[in-house]
Amino acid sequence: MRLLEIIQRSSSFLEERGVELPRLQVEWILAHVLRVPRLQLYLQFERDIADPELGAIREAVRRRGRREPLQHVLGTAVFCGLEFGVGPEALVPRPETEMLAERAWQWLGNLPRSEIPPRVLDWGTGTGCLAVTLAVRVPRAVVVAIDVSAAAAALARRNAARHGVEARVRVVEGSGCEALAEGEKFDLVVSNPPYIPSGEIAGLEPEVREHDPHLALDGGPDGLDLYRRLASELGPRLLPGGVVVLEFGDGQAAAVSGLLGQEGWIVGELHRDYSGRERFLLARRAD
Numbered sequence: 001m002r003l004l005e006i007i008q009r010s011s012s013f014l015e016e017r018g019v020e021l022p023r024l025q026v027e028w029i030l031a032h033v034l035r036v037p038r039l040q041l042y043l044q045f046e047r048d049i050a051d052p053e054l055g056a057i058r059e060a061v062r063r064r065g066r067r068e069p070l071q072h073v074l075g076t077a078v079f080c081g082l083e084f085g086v087g088p089e090a091l092v093p094r095p096e097t098e099m100l101a102e103r104a105w106q107w108l109g110n111l112p113r114s115e116i117p118p119r120v121l122d123w124g125t126g127t128g129c130l131a132v133t134l135a136v137r138v139p140r141a142v143v144v145a146i147d148v149s150a151a152a153a154a155l156a157r158r159n160a161a162r163h164g165v166e167a168r169v170r171v172v173e174g175s176g177c178e179a180l181a182e183g184e185k186f187d188l189v190v191s192n193p194p195y196i197p198s199g200e201i202a203g204l205e206p207e208v209r210e211h212d213p214h215l216a217l218d219g220g221p222d223g224l225d226l227y228r229r230l231a232s233e234l235g236p237r238l239l240p241g242g243v244v245v246l247e248f249g250d251g252q253a254a255a256v257s258g259l260l261g262q263e264g265w266i267v268g269e270l271h272r273d274y275s276g277r278e279r280f281l282l283a284r285r286a287d
């Protein structure tokens with residue numbers, strides 16, 4: 001079958017199943033299976049595609065038509081220019097979290113240099129995208145990445161190895177700071193905790209509600225359960241001068257800032273995502 005015909009038929013198939021940007025999705029699948037840059041496809045419309053590629057393309061398009069996320073179908077997602085293994089074990093890294101990562105590595109880069117490497121905690125690491133990116137970007141940093149999900153922790157370990165930073169990213173399976181050694185403290189804590197109100201999960205797109213782990217989404221009745229926990233358990237974990245950088249959901253800025261304020265935090269910065277919505281903050285201890 002000609003490449004252009006595959007693009008047209010598959011795009012219609014995905015469109016009928018409610019997939020957004022169907023043609024672009026098909027192009028990403030083709031680029032992946034045929035191992036060519038996506039734009040190269042435009043120079044190959046007349047190329048004849050046969051098995052085994054044709055079979056692989058059909059299977060991938062079918063999976064996408066069942067509303068599996070594109071990244072699950074491809075097996076990888078790009079975060080801050082780095083490729084991460086993804087799958088049902090953990091949340092697919094989101095573009096807005098890249099901005100949090102960037103602010104975090106800038107903050108680490110501004111620390112006065114000392115003999116002691118900066119210590120970073122990634123609370124709820126998922127794929128390990130934040131932990132691994134910070135370790136790659138800040139080669140002096142030593143990172144602890146926690147996740148309560150054993151499957152996510154295993155995936156984060158594989159992603160750390162994929163980028164050659166496994167010696168500086170210690171992945172710990174356990175619930176929040178309970179998983180840490182007593183007295184273990186950090187210069188920087190980053191977290192993108194689950195923050196969807198439980199009652200809103202059923203209304204999310206199938207790609208999210210059926211394929212991202214529930215543990216990565218559910219923030220309790222008002223979406224703020226994990227912020228309550230972070231506000232109380234992170235204070236004793238910060239080294240002097242340390243900060244936390246937290247992502248939150250659209251519309252949660254005031255509530256999360258309020259919770260932190262009640263627990264003795266000062267919110268120093270509020271940052272917006274690419275659509276102009278407040279999406280993450282930087283806070284330090286008031287004392």
Ligand SMILES: C[S@@+](CC[C@H](N)C(=O)[O-])C[C@H]1O[C@@H](n2cnc3c(N)ncnc32)[C@H](O)[C@@H]1O
Nearest residue numbers: 093124125126147148149175176192193194216
């Ligand atoms: C929204 S996902 C974020 C994953 C990743 N940091 C990212 O930004 O893509 C939240 C993660 O927190 C983890 N998590 C939920 N409750 C936790 C807890 N009590 N302790 C540690 N991790 C937890 C989930 O398993 C999930 O991997």
